[in-house]
Amino acid sequence: MSFYFRSEEMQLVQLLIKQETAYPLIKSLGQLSAIQFLDLNAGKPNILRDYHNDVKKFDKLERTVRKFEAVTIGLPEPPKDANYLLQSEDNDNIENGSIDAIEEEILENSIKLNDLVENEQNLKRRWFELIEFQHNLETVKKYLKDKAFNQDKNSNSSSSSGSGSDSTSSELNANKLNSDEDLIELDEFKKDKTNNDKEQSTKIDQKKIEAIDSTNIYDQYLKFSIVTGTISTESRGRVEKLLWRGTKGNAYVSFWDITDPIYNPVKKQNEFRTVFVVYYSGDFLRNRITKIVESFNAKVFNVASTDEERKEQLDDVKTQLSDLKTTLSQTKVFMNKFQKFLQVRIIPWYRRILIEKATYHTLNMLSKDSNKQYLVAKGWVRLSKLESFREVINGDEDEFGENGTILNTLDNEEGLIEPTYIDCKEYQESTQKLVSSFFIPKYREINPAPIMLVTFPFLFSVMFSDLGHGILLTLFALFLFKTYDAYKVSHLHSLIQMFYDARHLILTMGISSCFIGIMYNEFFAAPMHLFNSCWEPDKNSTLSYNLRYEHCTYPFGVDPEWANKSNWLIFFNSFKMKNAVVFGFFQVTLGMIIALINCIYKKKYLEIFFDVIPRIIVLFASTGYMCFLIIYKWGIDWSTRKGQEGGIKIITTLIDLAFGFGKVDDDSAFFYNQESLQKTLVAFIFIGIIVLWFALPIIKFFQMRRKNKLYTLGEIEYEDFEKFKSKYTGFTDLFVNQSIIAMEFALGILSNTASYTRLWALSLSHSELSAIFWDKLIMYPLSTNVPGFLVITFFFWVGFTLFVLMMSEGLSAFLHTLRLHWIEFFSKFVDDENGIEFRPFSFKLSFQNNSEFEDEI
Structure with missing residues (x-):
């Protein structure tokens, strides 16, 4: 029982270990979980410690295994113990084999994974480009055909045409050129033409210039080419404006949105793309247009100038897509197999790496004796584990050498702070976490967590005082117990996990609420006639009550007839307020008694x-x-x-x-x-x-x-x-x-x-809210005799009860109870100095939280 209220006694020990036996001995102590080593090289930089390179090596391997874990996300969860999926020989190689062989295997699989990922990304990137090229070809082909841009149509005069793999020359009809979106401003052309005529001293009538046929102008001076590609749909407006400004209106752009989104392997998300075609005249504009669209991450494609060539390009793209689809499918199947191969090996690899890393990290905490023949270690050992510790130290001579290891027990003459180890049972874990969140009890001081198993649910129930709500809370706790086994093998949100961890505390809170609810005689704010009332209505007055017999006392709790009296609120106010003060005094007194016991123990x-x-x-x-x-x-x-x-x-x-x-x-x-x-x-x-x-x-x-x-x-x-x-x-x-x-x-x-007095205030507010919901949503619909009205209000009453009274009021009562313990109770025996938690060298703790073994560079 002393271990229940006090921390376990500790013994300071010193170890003299031969260097050749240090590694297997430390590894055995990590499995025992009995000693907390002291860092004898506290002022020494990590880089100057003997095993610094070993720790860094396992840091690198750990990051590699974490990378394996990242690529297996999304696969079905393997069983919790994935080791059985391995062959027994493979499992033995990982658990007990050479660490050099394991390191080589991990690095080989890392290289293989990088190659697979890079190859898959390249294939997806090529698929993305081909899909865009296909949409571009289909759009341009359709547009050129529908808009009659072929050279054998809409030609009023002879014209020369240039050909190329990425451009097409064509003639525009008069209606297109005379629209508001002309590619070349005719006014500027007329002005330039007039100026040239004046320089040649040739006077031309202005009316003749205006009468010039537009198609003839384009035939003589302009050969149109195109730049085509795809761009993000969000950028089309900015591209259009910048092209207009960058070319001074000498380019015309058209857009066609691709209906379905396309997966972008660079951004790793689906993206809506748009096909664009820019029409221009003159080779000097091509580079400028290309730079403008490429600044918006556009892809420019080489589209053939004739229908036959474009058709050949489209057929070739479709063939490549078909082949690429098959290759991607095979790559995905192979990648999935490789991921499953890694998935079942991650846990064994990870365990072995953490064991090795923790061992070398502990070896870095040891110093050397003056003759540099022994490694010196100091640490705290639990007194109950001291004999087991001796057995490991003086155990197998073949394993640790002929001379073994020297174990010395020391007195704490240096005034070192003893760590605190509390033997925490499962039902005590929730209250122990609440205590540890505020402070760590010093060595051999009274631990308030077992006391809180009683005081915390009781003070909570004083504020959450209703039998009906207590029953609901108890049923919720029983549900947590019922589903706990299924919870242990699944990964739940941290908030849900918190409820499962506190299931014992929630159960006692529910039972205590039922007790206080009976004492206050409240069941969803309605009084309960569990026993015969001591009061009966006066026959001569409807407002008066008389005792049934002299010195009548209600057997337990509050008489239900108080709820029918006009002064019931005054009575309950006084009763609950005085209860709150008395309960508070007893808890504060308990805190003072704990302070007295701690001082007596420390003399x-x-x-x-x-x-x-x-x-x-x-x-x-x-x-x-x-x-x-x-x-x-x-x-x-x-x-x-x-x-x-x-x-x-x-x-x-x-x-x-x-x-x-x-x-x-x-x-x-x-x-x-x-x-x-x-x-x-x-x-x-x-x-x-x-x-x-x-x-x-x-x-x-x-x-x-x-x-x-x-x-x-x-x-x-x-x-x-x-x-x-x-x-x-x-x-x-x-x-x-x-x-x-x-x-x-x-x-x-x-x-x-x-x-x-918050015990009184929250109890009163909880009771009043419950009474309002009961009267307005249950009793009032019953008095109206309206069919179906009660059914509707009943669902509202259930909602308000669960979300307002159970969740909101329950959380408020919990936080106020926590505050009463942290401030009013703990302040009576907790001083400014905090204890140190006993954290032994343990591989089990390394698996739970390996961040403490990270090498600080």
Whole structure:
């Protein structure tokens, strides 16, 4: 049981290992998971450590295996233990074979994978280009035929035609040239023609120039060529504008969108492409047009000038596509087989690499003795594992050498911080993670996680106080238990995994909510008549109730007839608020008790008598007395006390305690001799604050003076004096620090009491929301007698219950419960110093999180 509430005891050990046996010994210790090695080369750069190159080699192999893992994404998941898919001989070679052979095999498969990937990318890139070329040929062929750009049509006069593999000369009809999209502006041509005539001193009538037939102008001066290709559909508008500006209007471009998207292997996504054809005249424009379209990642194709040649090109492209499709299909099949081959070897390879990497990383933490014959190792070993550790060290002489390894147990004379190891059971994991998120308990201190197994669900249920909602939460927890086995072999989202990990905590939260729901007598906000009520309606008044018999008491929880009284909200407010304060006091007291036990174990007697005990006295004299009055008031039948039939307000008594120094009027006294008790409590509060404020600084100041005197007389050594002096910061610093602690504690008594009232506030809000949904969506439709209305509102009620009350309110109650533990509870025994988690050298931990073994360069 001591391991349950405290961390396990540790033993500091030293190992002297022969260099030739260091590797197999460290590897055996990694399987034992018993020792946490200390880095004896902490100030030494990694590059200067003996096994730095080995760690880097396995880093490279690990990255290679991760690359294998990346290319197998999308394949069906292999069984969790993929080793059985290998032949037994192959498996033995990976698990126990030579690491050099494994390295060679991994690198060979890496080269093979790179070749396959590169070949597949080249084939896909070629397929992409051919598909675009095919669309380009089909579009240009169709356009030239439909628009009659052939040289034997629409010719009014003889014209010469140039031919080439990437251009075509043609004549335009008059209607096309006279449109708003002329390729050559006729006005500029007329102007140039007029100027030339003037230079030759030949006067031509302006009307004759205007009457020049446009087809004759193109026949004499222009030979049109084209640049064609494909471009991204998104870029067509910018290309058109830039071509117009870049050619000063001397080019005309047409676009035809390709209907289906085409997979782009460079961008690794589907892309919509557009075929473009640019018409121009003059070879000097071709380079400019080509540069413009290529700046938008366009692909320019060489299209033949005649229909026959284009048809031959199209047939050739289709043939190449057919052959390429077959090649791609075969490549995909071969790639899939190779991926499956890699997939079943990734886990064994990965395990072996991590084992080797962790082993050499640990060897880098060892130092050499003065004679450089032994490697020296130090570390912490769990006391329960010490015998097993000895057996491994002194085990097989054939494996570790004739002289074996020397094991020495050491005392912690250097003041090293002992690591904390907590034997965490499965049902404790959820609360232990909540504790570890806030702090790590120091060595041999009380671990609050087992206590939270009770306090966390209980405080949650006080805020989530409804039997119906508690049943739903319990059923959800049972569902998590039922499906847990299926969850373990599947990969789920981290949020879903969090619910499965907390299934034990959720179950206890649901059961506690059911208990508090019965105590508050709420089932989806409706009162439950589990027992006979002690109240019955008055026959003479519809608003009054009478006791069924004298001194009647409802067996358990709140009497259901309270829900029918006009003052039920006032009653529940007072009842839940006082409950919250009492629960908070008990939890804060528990935190103070933990602080006291920790100090007793560490033998910190000054802190016990001048810090912890004064805190407990002040807490009990203030908040404890208030809780005592609350419980005492509940047990009094005020109808039997003359002059006090309505009861005494506790707030009045507390105000008199604080500002009247304990003075009590006879009419407001709860019990006999109350004033004497309250004056005693005020004295205890005053003395406790004074002791907490001044005692420790004064005592430590005189301790320092005494140490100085003993050191001057030579009665203590220099090392002991310096060690003590390093912890002393001067009287002023001690006093200021202790003043802050005392004031924080005094104010914390008030703030803690106010903070725990959230138990009342959230419980009341949860109850009110539930009551509103029940009255408006269930009870009101029943009173209307409208057919089908209840069916509709019932589904709304289910939705609001699940999403608002269960999820939203449940999450709010969980976070507030977590806050009460982290701040109000933990602050009573957690100081600024944090413990160190025990992380042994373990291959199992390396498989879970290998980032800690990364080589820092």
